[in-house]
Amino acid sequence: MLQRPVDNEYPKYYVPYVKLVSDGELLSILKENLAEMVALFEGLSEEDGHFRYASDKWSIKEVLGHMTDTERIMSYRLLRVGRGDQTPLAGFDENDYINGSQFDLLSNKEILEDFKAVRHATITLIQNMADDVWNRKGIANGTEITTRAIAYIIAGHAIHHGKIIKERYLTDLNK
Structure with a gap:
């Protein structure tokens, strides 16, 4: 079982995301x-x-698109660090x-299908990682981070945005 990362394995600005993971x-x-x-x-x-x-906030579609883009980028980071690539990775x-x-401009269904495809790829990437890669360190956005972090x-990022959709968007949408 993959162990929870400790605080020195990732930048402090990710603490809220990691804490959301039960x-x-x-x-x-x-x-x-x-x-x-999906539901x-x-x-x-x-x-x-x-x-x-x-008026200055993203649409619900944009939030799901952001979740997908971020997971795609973070999975790429996971792949690179997990495989031992020491090339520093840019932020975004x-x-x-x-x-x-x-x-x-896309339908909800199209954006959701993309999210599902990215999540399935993330799951298989994690499943297929060797046990000894989870403590490997790399540099992303100028800071050190481990594969497991x-x-x-x-x-945690997906959980965070799911909560925002439920608490800020759907609450206001149903008024």
């Missing part, structure tokens, strides 16, 4: 989160997908990715 088998947590996101998004209309709880600005996207950050 104790238990990480692969099960990722699969449960996938099922939750949540399959229950939304196309109109709901365009909802923003404030999530707002640039949203500004360069077309999520609001990246795996937990992936899970």
Whole structure:
């Protein structure tokens, strides 16, 4: 079983994400989160997908697109660090990715299918990693990070945004 990373394995700004990951088998947590996101998004209309709880906030579609983009990037980091690649990995600005996207032009179903594909790829990547890679260290966004920390950050990031959708978007949408 993959052990929870300790605080010195990742930058402090990821602490809230890692703390959101409950104790238990990480692969099960990722699969449960996938099922939750599928149920949540399959229950939304196309109109709901365009909802923003404030004018300067992303739409629900953009939030799921952001979750997908970030998981794709973090899985790439997991692959590189896990395979022992010591090349420093660049950071990214999530707002640039949203500004360069077309999520609001896609259907909820199309965005959800992309999220599902990325999550399935993340799961198989984690499943197929050797046991001895989880403590490997690499540099991402100018800071040291371990393979297992990246795996937990992936899970925590998705949990974080799922909570935001439920608490800020769906609460306001249903008023």
